[in-house]
Amino acid sequence: MNVSIPNVKVEVHAPICSAAAEMCTPEALRFIGFLNNQFNDRRLALLSARESRSFEYDGGALPQYPLETAQTVRANNSWRCAPPPADIADRRVEITGPVDRKMVINGLNSGASTYMADFEDSSAPTWSVVTEGQRNLRDAVNGTISFTNPANGKVYAPRTDGKLATLLVRPRGWHLDESHVTVNNKVCSGSLFDFGIYFFHNVHNLVKKGSGTYFYLPKLEGYLEARLWNDVFVAAQDYLGVPRGTIRATILLETITAAFEMEEILYEIREHSIGLNCGRWDYIFSYIKKLKYHSDRITPDRAHLTMQSPFMEAYVKKLIHTCHKRGTFAMGGMAATIPIKNDPAANAKAMDDVKKDKLREVSAGHDGTWVAHPALVKIARDIFDKHMSSPNQISLVPVEGGEVTEEQLLELPKVPHGKAITSSGLKHGVEIVLAYSEAWLRGIGCIPLNHKMEDAATAEISRAQIWSWQYHGVQTQDDNQTITKERIKALVSHEVARQQAKKDARGRKWLLAGKLVADMLTKDKLDNFLTSVCYPHVLTTAYEGTTVPEEGWSKL
Numbered sequence: 001m002n003v004s005i006p007n008v009k010v011e012v013h014a015p016i017c018s019a020a021a022e023m024c025t026p027e028a029l030r031f032i033g034f035l036n037n038q039f040n041d042r043r044l045a046l047l048s049a050r051e052s053r054s055f056e057y058d059g060g061a062l063p064q065y066p067l068e069t070a071q072t073v074r075a076n077n078s079w080r081c082a083p084p085p086a087d088i089a090d091r092r093v094e095i096t097g098p099v100d101r102k103m104v105i106n107g108l109n110s111g112a113s114t115y116m117a118d119f120e121d122s123s124a125p126t127w128s129v130v131t132e133g134q135r136n137l138r139d140a141v142n143g144t145i146s147f148t149n150p151a152n153g154k155v156y157a158p159r160t161d162g163k164l165a166t167l168l169v170r171p172r173g174w175h176l177d178e179s180h181v182t183v184n185n186k187v188c189s190g191s192l193f194d195f196g197i198y199f200f201h202n203v204h205n206l207v208k209k210g211s212g213t214y215f216y217l218p219k220l221e222g223y224l225e226a227r228l229w230n231d232v233f234v235a236a237q238d239y240l241g242v243p244r245g246t247i248r249a250t251i252l253l254e255t256i257t258a259a260f261e262m263e264e265i266l267y268e269i270r271e272h273s274i275g276l277n278c279g280r281w282d283y284i285f286s287y288i289k290k291l292k293y294h295s296d297r298i299t300p301d302r303a304h305l306t307m308q309s310p311f312m313e314a315y316v317k318k319l320i321h322t323c324h325k326r327g328t329f330a331m332g333g334m335a336a337t338i339p340i341k342n343d344p345a346a347n348a349k350a351m352d353d354v355k356k357d358k359l360r361e362v363s364a365g366h367d368g369t370w371v372a373h374p375a376l377v378k379i380a381r382d383i384f385d386k387h388m389s390s391p392n393q394i395s396l397v398p399v400e401g402g403e404v405t406e407e408q409l410l411e412l413p414k415v416p417h418g419k420a421i422t423s424s425g426l427k428h429g430v431e432i433v434l435a436y437s438e439a440w441l442r443g444i445g446c447i448p449l450n451h452k453m454e455d456a457a458t459a460e461i462s463r464a465q466i467w468s469w470q471y472h473g474v475q476t477q478d479d480n481q482t483i484t485k486e487r488i489k490a491l492v493s494h495e496v497a498r499q500q501a502k503k504d505a506r507g508r509k510w511l512l513a514g515k516l517v518a519d520m521l522t523k524d525k526l527d528n529f530l531t532s533v534c535y536p537h538v539l540t541t542a543y544e545g546t547t548v549p550e551e552g553w554s555k556l
């Protein structure tokens with residue numbers, strides 16, 4: 001399909017399946033062309049700026065509070081973020097999930113205050129996931145969504161008791177492309193595609209209902225990236241003739257660099273802001289990635305990188321202080337625990353851990369929290385109901401968060417030698433990256449593994465830390481064995497063979513995943529994102545023949 005407006009040519013390089021036909025209408029594609037034409041060059045320049053800044057960290061520099069905004073933004077007490085819209089003033093429990101039709105209905109019906117439909121960490125953006133996901137959201141907004149599960153005949157429809165969750169949408173981050181669409185022969189931005197298609201099809205209906213389009217924006221690395229989103233919002237609202245502020249967005253504070261620019265990020269997006277969220281998993285990943293060459297900042301096993309770690313505590317305090325000082329939401333993050341079926345004792349312990357995590361969040365001053373599974377909604381809600389009697393805690397500004405130093409934002413936990421980096425931590429990490437990548441290559445962006453949810457953010461922690469361990473040649477401390485490339489490759493091969501021997505291996509992508517994962521964990525340079533490495537293998541054109549079939553991947 002091709003669409004042209006003066007000076008802008010938009011082309012779709014994928015089958016026009018029914019979802020694509022409904023979502024990629026000529027008018028919608030014109031809007032996508034308009035957005036890319038205006039903003040894609042800036043996006044690409046900001047991605048290059050990320051590289052330049054990373055290069056400085058690679059050379060030994062550390063992130064710092066920006067000097068240029070000290071007076072104009074941080075010491076300037078005259079600005080606040082816009083007040084929250086009425087239908088989102090209470091967002092104490094937010095459920096998140098991929099955009100398939102059943103999940104969307106289950107998320108909206110879950111009893112959570114909001115449901116975040118996710119095109120990022122829990123989605124593998126195949127053409128069908130992306131276009132069907134958009135159609136599901138349009139139908140959800142129109143109130144026409146329904147689903148019958150072909151496996152068991154169960155019928156799904158939105159609840160009608162007035163307790164439907166408010167819809168939020170997370171488009172892909174600035175680093176991801178939508179390669180099935182080009183604008184003037186350049187690949188379309190994944191962020192602009194996801195944002196633009198949702199906004200185009202839904203904003204007028206939502207405005208008619210007295211609501212707006214609400215977003216979560218992932219993986220920003222600094223305030224100029226927030227400025228770009230703000231400019232996109234202004235242009236989009238003007239293009240479709242809706243008032244400024246119809247779009248509202250929570251920015252995920254989930255990179256170490258952004259932690260040094262929280263106030264600046266809010267400032268840039270203040271007219272459209274509904275706060276910041278502690279995206280804890282990507283935040284840990286970003287710490288490891290950005291400081292990967294710093295031999296004094298090698299991280300211990302993932303299990304030690306908890307919310308009680310000094311750098312995580314400092315980040316939470318600073319985020320709550322900053323958001324409340326500027327009159328907006330400070331949202332908590334995701335406990336990755338999911339219910340443990342068939343083991344009541346283990347499940348009770350897991351749920352108790354979730355309760356503790358949510359109690360820590362509400363006591364620290366967060367205004368709401370995330371859950372990954374409907375069974376956790378009530379647990380989180382009960383804790384917030386007990387400890388938060390008002391719709392949110394925005395009016396409380398905890399003083400201590402204003403004092404957080406640069407070094408505190410970077411301080412790792414001290415784990416006794418012998419326990420910090422272990423052979424089981426290494427093996428478990430390899431299994432996570434492999435299992436997640438394998439699922440992703442089949443279009444599944446979030447999986448249950450060992451009673452935890454694993455998504456792009458959690459898997460990235462394992463990928464980045466295993467890479468850094470081999471780069472620094474550290475030893476696993478329980479057996480004093482060095483983590484070499486060969487050791488990692490052997491672990492990957494062993495796990496691929498183990499998985500392939502299972503009954504359900506047919507149709508799986510273990511060989512391809514094994515090849516990609518072994519490369520990612522051992523190559524000389526750490527890849528920026530696992531999803532960018534895997535993306536060429538899920539393109540629809542690739543499925544149609546240009547990719548090597550699974551059987552064609554030789555043994556590692």
Ligand SMILES: CC(=O)SCCNC(=O)CCNC(=O)[C@H](O)C(C)(C)COP(=O)(O)OP(=O)(O)OC[C@H]1O[C@@H](n2cnc3c(N)ncnc32)[C@H](O)[C@@H]1OP(=O)(O)O
Pocket residue numbers: 095096097098102103104106107110118121122281282334338339371372373374446447448452453454455457458
């Ligand atoms: C770091 C971050 O970015 S966190 C945010 C991104 N990650 C997420 O959003 C995780 C979302 N969670 C999930 O995808 C799923 O819970 C998984 C993959 C972890 C587990 O899924 P499953 O194994 O299918 O869970 P389970 O079988 O227990 O599900 C039971 C029911 O709950 C539903 N369900 C599970 N999780 C969700 C969810 N997050 N939203 C809506 N419904 C859900 C299932 O669809 C299923 O419905 P059904 O009974 O009607 O068939």
Ligand SMILES: O=CC(=O)O
Pocket residue numbers: 121252254278279280281282283333334457
């Ligand atoms: O997106 C959330 C995170 O923790 O990462």
Ligand SMILES: [Mg+2]
Pocket residue numbers: 121218219252254279281282457
């Ligand atoms: Mg994230």
